[in-house]
Amino acid sequence: MARKPLMAGNWKMHNNHLEAILLVQKISFGLKDKDHEAVEVAVLPPFTDIRSVQTVVDADKLKLVYGSQDISAHDKGAYTGEISGSMLAKLGCTFATIGHSERRQYHGEDDALVNAKTKAALKNGLTPIVCVGEGLDVRKAGEQVPYTLAQVDGALEGLTAEQAKTVVIAYEPVWAIGTGEVATPEDAQEVCGAIRGRLAKLYDTDVAESVRVLYGGSMKSSNVAGIMAKPDVDGGLIGGAALDADEFVKICRYRD
Ligand code: PEP
Secondary structure (H helix, E strand, C coil), rough: CEEEEEEEEEHHHHHCCCHHHHHHHHHHHHHHHHHHCCCCCEEEECHHHHHHHHHHHHCCCCCCEEEEECCCCCCCCCCCCCCCHHHHHCCCCEEEEEEEEHHHHHHHCCCCHHHHHHHHHHHHEEEEEEECCCEEEEEEEEHHHHHHHEEEHHHCCCCHHHHHHHCCCCCCCCCCCCCCCCCCCCCCCCCHHHHHHHEEEHCCCHHHHHHEECCCECCCCCHHHHCCCCCCEEEEEEEEHHHHHHHHHHHHHCCC
């Protein structure tokens, strides 16, 4: 079955809940039914915006979906500051982003925690968007494929084939995030293709052909078409460019 491309806007720590409502409305206004048929469009706002996004999506019957930028590995309890999968599911989230490089870098998240969070998301019916990707030193050493595949192995440890099939993997070379430095379509294909190959090895071709593998790193309307033309790239995780409704809509309409 053909994989439906996914364009997910990671807002990072931008937009209060009122700005979030406005941005969601503007994005939805720019997207036509045929766009939603061709591409799944998601926004990943800060936790404090999710309830407002839910309200506007439900009230206006919008077709875009939404999710979180993180999730707790725990179900409930004395974990100050954490947000559980069941809380996110109750707010209508479709996705939970896990292991973004900024979480790995600034919050010390390792593969074991990414794995635990992936399981917490699945347990609560959320689709994990698991972020993987190498830093500049690794890229310079030409080790981007084994480095990234080790992160994939760590994230999926202990998942059944049925669970793994539903996961989204975002290949985000750290040197391309928020830097304006975009990977070439060939760079993106090299690692996204290797990730799909690894899924076939870890599970089977059914899993490998089902999982959506996204590219993320300074994706914009000017470079999205070239990257999306690659056979193993099934969408984008978009940071900076997702904060501008017109630009994000253009990215979602990359086929036009
Ligand atoms: C991201 O935040 O995941 C990202 C890819 O950011 P940017 O598009 O700004 O590089």
